Amino acid sequence: MAAQEAVDSAAEIAVDSVRDREIGVEQDHLDLVYRRLEEKIHEAEFLMNDAAKRGHVGTPGALAERDAQVFRAGIHLNRLNNEFEDFLFGRIDLLRGKDGQKGPDGAYTAVEPAEGAVRDDNTADIAETLHIGRIGVLDADYSPMVIDWRAPAAAPFYRSTPVDPGRVVRRRVIRSKGRKVLGVEDDLMRPELTAYLDGQALPVVGDGALMAALGQARTHTMRDIVASIQAEQDLVIRAPAASVTYVEGGPGTGKTAVALHRAAYLLYQDRRRYAGGILIVSPTPLLVAYTEGVLPSLGEEGQVAIRAVGSLVDGAEATVYDAPSVARVKGSSRMLRVLRKAARGALELGPARGSAAPAGPPTRLRVVAFGRRLELEGEQLGRIRRAALGGTAPVNLLRPRARKLLLDALWEQSGAGSRHTDPELAAELRSSFDEDISSEDDFIAFLDAWWPELTPRRVLTAMGDEKLLGRWARRELNPGEVRRIARSLRRDALSVHDVALLDELQAILGTPAKPRKKRELDPLDQLTGLEELMPVREESSRERAERLAQERTEYAHVIVDEAQDLTPMQWRMIGRRGRHATWTIVGDPAQSSWSDPDEAAEARDEALGTRPRRRFTLTVNYRNPSEIAELASRVLTLAMPGSAAPSAVRSTGVQPRFAVVRGDGMAGTVRAEASRLLDQVDGTVGVVVAMQRREEAARWLAGLGERVVALGSLEAKGLEYDATVVVSPAEIADESPAGLRVLYVALTRATQQLTVVSAERDEPDASGMPDLLRD
Numbered sequence: 001m002a003a004q005e006a007v008d009s010a011a012e013i014a015v016d017s018v019r020d021r022e023i024g025v026e027q028d029h030l031d032l033v034y035r036r037l038e039e040k041i042h043e044a045e046f047l048m049n050d051a052a053k054r055g056h057v058g059t060p061g062a063l064a065e066r067d068a069q070v071f072r073a074g075i076h077l078n079r080l081n082n083e084f085e086d087f088l089f090g091r092i093d094l095l096r097g098k099d100g101q102k103g104p105d106g107a108y109t110a111v112e113p114a115e116g117a118v119r120d121d122n123t124a125d126i127a128e129t130l131h132i133g134r135i136g137v138l139d140a141d142y143s144p145m146v147i148d149w150r151a152p153a154a155a156p157f158y159r160s161t162p163v164d165p166g167r168v169v170r171r172r173v174i175r176s177k178g179r180k181v182l183g184v185e186d187d188l189m190r191p192e193l194t195a196y197l198d199g200q201a202l203p204v205v206g207d208g209a210l211m212a213a214l215g216q217a218r219t220h221t222m223r224d225i226v227a228s229i230q231a232e233q234d235l236v237i238r239a240p241a242a243s244v245t246y247v248e249g250g251p252g253t254g255k256t257a258v259a260l261h262r263a264a265y266l267l268y269q270d271r272r273r274y275a276g277g278i279l280i281v282s283p284t285p286l287l288v289a290y291t292e293g294v295l296p297s298l299g300e301e302g303q304v305a306i307r308a309v310g311s312l313v314d315g316a317e318a319t320v321y322d323a324p325s326v327a328r329v330k331g332s333s334r335m336l337r338v339l340r341k342a343a344r345g346a347l348e349l350g351p352a353r354g355s356a357a358p359a360g361p362p363t364r365l366r367v368v369a370f371g372r373r374l375e376l377e378g379e380q381l382g383r384i385r386r387a388a389l390g391g392t393a394p395v396n397l398l399r400p401r402a403r404k405l406l407l408d409a410l411w412e413q414s415g416a417g418s419r420h421t422d423p424e425l426a427a428e429l430r431s432s433f434d435e436d437i438s439s440e441d442d443f444i445a446f447l448d449a450w451w452p453e454l455t456p457r458r459v460l461t462a463m464g465d466e467k468l469l470g471r472w473a474r475r476e477l478n479p480g481e482v483r484r485i486a487r488s489l490r491r492d493a494l495s496v497h498d499v500a501l502l503d504e505l506q507a508i509l510g511t512p513a514k515p516r517k518k519r520e521l522d523p524l525d526q527l528t529g530l531e532e533l534m535p536v537r538e539e540s541s542r543e544r545a546e547r548l549a550q551e552r553t554e555y556a557h558v559i560v561d562e563a564q565d566l567t568p569m570q571w572r573m574i575g576r577r578g579r580h581a582t583w584t585i586v587g588d589p590a591q592s593s594w595s596d597p598d599e600a601a602e603a604r605d606e607a608l609g610t611r612p613r614r615r616f617t618l619t620v621n622y623r624n625p626s627e628i629a630e631l632a633s634r635v636l637t638l639a640m641p642g643s644a645a646p647s648a649v650r651s652t653g654v655q656p657r658f659a660v661v662r663g664d665g666m667a668g669t670v671r672a673e674a675s676r677l678l679d680q681v682d683g684t685v686g687v688v689v690a691m692q693r694r695e696e697a698a699r700w701l702a703g704l705g706e707r708v709v710a711l712g713s714l715e716a717k718g719l720e721y722d723a724t725v726v727v728s729p730a731e732i733a734d735e736s737p738a739g740l741r742v743l744y745v746a747l748t749r750a751t752q753q754l755t756v757v758s759a760e761r762d763e764p765d766a767s768g769m770p771d772l773l774r775d
């Protein structure tokens with residue numbers, strides 16, 4: 001026994017010394033890279049100082065040049081400073097390549113080994129070593145010291161697998177913090193080979209980087225996966241941007257991670273094109289907050305807007321949830337016809353409350369022309385309104401047409417047209433008639449009240465009146481639906497579905513062209529003309545991102561995460577933001593909380609038009625251990641018979657735990673289970689309950705600290721925790737028509753441990769397992 005221990009400990013010491021040596025090798029390289037980076041920072045600072053000096057010259061040309069230099073140097077400095085932290089993370093050791101050509105990044109381009117690179121006795125020499133990082137760094141001779149992870153030469157780091165290794169022999173992930181290398185993890189892509197580097201056998205350290213990454217404790221923010229992107233994910237990230245890239249995959253297959261890395265890749269690959277902005281649409285503000293840090297960690301911030309689907313309309317923010325029966329109607333494309341009717345109907349309500357004009361629609365137009373009184377009323381006005389609304393333009397933009405039709409009717413009533421036979425004279429008279437009437441106060445007041453400028457909010461509020469909505473929705477909704485929708489629109493706050501309705505209304509109403517506001521100038525600058533030459537204050541990248549997000553209504557590329565949840569009305573809203581865009585759509589039909597997937601698919605296809613689709617499927621579950629994945633797959637079988645769950649990449653040996661609510665009630669049981677998990681894991685614990693219990697669940701957990709959160713089932717979308725407590729599967733499943741799929745989402749959030757708490761309605765068996773989860 002003692003002898004065996006001595007052998008084991010000798011082996012451990014040997015492994016440790018190889019590890020230390022290899023860490024030292026990478027440390028040497030990192031030191032060199034830092035030295036080079038410091039030189040570059042000095043260069044950038046010199047550029048900035050030099051540019052500042054030129055500012056004293058004062059000619060417009062020198063100032064413009066100074067601005068350009070400061071801008072470039074500022075970007076450079078910013079990137080270098082930001083990306084110093086943990087920016088070198090990978091290395092590949094490669095066999096000699098087929099073509100012997102170097103690509104633009106200084107690395108050899110061939111993916112396949114040259115003939116003879118592997119000798120007959122299965123030995124080979126390493127011909128090239130590449131380091132991969134968040135940015136590329138060249139040495140003074142333009143040889144690559146670090147290759148940007150998005151460059152073509154870095155692709156083998158991600159693509160190579162033991163099945164299809166290409167030139168890669170060893171793939172190494174380097175863990176570093178600031179200037180210090182902390183560890184290395186190797187994967188051998190050609191384990192059958194004995195490879196030599198500089199005459200020495202190639203050492204191998206660790207059990208592989210992926211497992212190390214997956215086992216880490218979770219925090220409340222997502223980490224990038226740049227060091228361990230897997231081959232099937234890499235294919236999606238680097239897929240050409242053309243048309244529509246469609247990615248499906250079960251829970252935990254990395255869809256969100258892939259979507260974020262793809263945004264960074266697209267920017268790297270064609271920054272000019274994506275200056276038009278990339279929009280990432282996320283289902284909830286929680287998921288936005290969870291994923292927000294990933295792009296900055298990849299060195300990208302300014303061009304990408306991540307927005308929750310309930311925050312896509314400026315000035316509107318979804319803060320409440322609709323009951324499933326209300327959501328089902330509001331999200332459906334039936335609402336389109338209701339909104340068109342409502343937008344037209346709301347014209348008849350007269351001026352907005354609070355405006356100077358008398359309340360209610362005016363019934364009579366009275367003006368004086370050629371010394372006589374002209375009047376339009378009743379049916380005549382109704383006819384004119386209907387004729388004006390026959391136009392195809394948005395309702396607010398039809399106002400000039402309505403004005404013209406009113407003037408036509410008044411002109412006809414005046415009889416002046418028949419008094420002049422000379423067409424030129426008649427036209428002149430008509431134009432001065434129009435001008436006189438249009439500037440009359442009575443006419444202006446009438447038009448404002450009779451064809452008020454409508455805002456989406458005003459129409460939506462009007463739809464809260466059950467009688468009016470009943471009239472506008474007569475052909476589309478039944479009386480029960482009208483009652484429920486009207487009631488939901490009478491509350492102060494908006495739901496995610498209301499936001500899509502507002503956006504649709506904006507499209508139906510249109511925005512009348514406003515005169516452009518002139519920028520206010522400092523009077524002194526105006527006198528000296530200095531204003532033109534002053535450089536604009538530099539924005540921080542966050543300010544810039546916010547400004548772009550506000551100014552922008554259309555994007556060059558749109559990425560939709562959790563696309564399976566979008567309703568037809570939401571697809572229309574997002575479609576308007578990407579009319580000329582290329583798209584990446586990421587989703588999993590099995591996790592859809594929308595009750596009519598076919599209708600949503602139709603709306604999606606309409607939003608995407610006829611652009612060709614490129615489809616990818618992700619097949620490996622990186623989040624859940626097999627023990628949790630197996631349990632969740634039972635619900636998948638109920639929710640979507642015949643569909644396959646992704647295969648879990650690891651197992652922990654810890655089975656899900658089943659607890660049953662007993663004497664002390666649900667609050668006590670859930671609190672006790674959450675506390676237990678807090679003791680067992682280092683990271684976060686999520687407690688998922690039916691939507692109706694969200695608030696009480698937060699109270700159950702009061703005082704347990706920040707590592708634990710309570711979530712409604714719909715809020716859990718896309719998030720993950722070290723451990724989860726899923727409370728009453730039956731309650732979650734019964735809450736909506738898509739309840740089983742929502743339960744599937746809830747059960748697939750944990751990276752380590754899952755506890756299921758059952759109440760009476762779950763019909764638990766003797767072991768506490770609820771009916772829905774039994775095999």
Ligand SMILES: Nc1ncnc2c1ncn2[C@@H]1O[C@H](COP(=O)(O)OP(=O)(O)OP(=O)(O)O)[C@@H](O)[C@H]1O
Nearest residue numbers: 213225228229230251252253254255256257622718
């Ligand atoms: N290649 C990888 N290396 C390391 N971690 C990975 C990798 N791919 C995915 N992960 C991790 O797996 C987890 C799940 O990823 P992600 O949330 O992107 O999956 P998803 O497909 O969007 O899941 P869901 O559909 O359930 O929301 C995350 O913690 C992510 O960091």
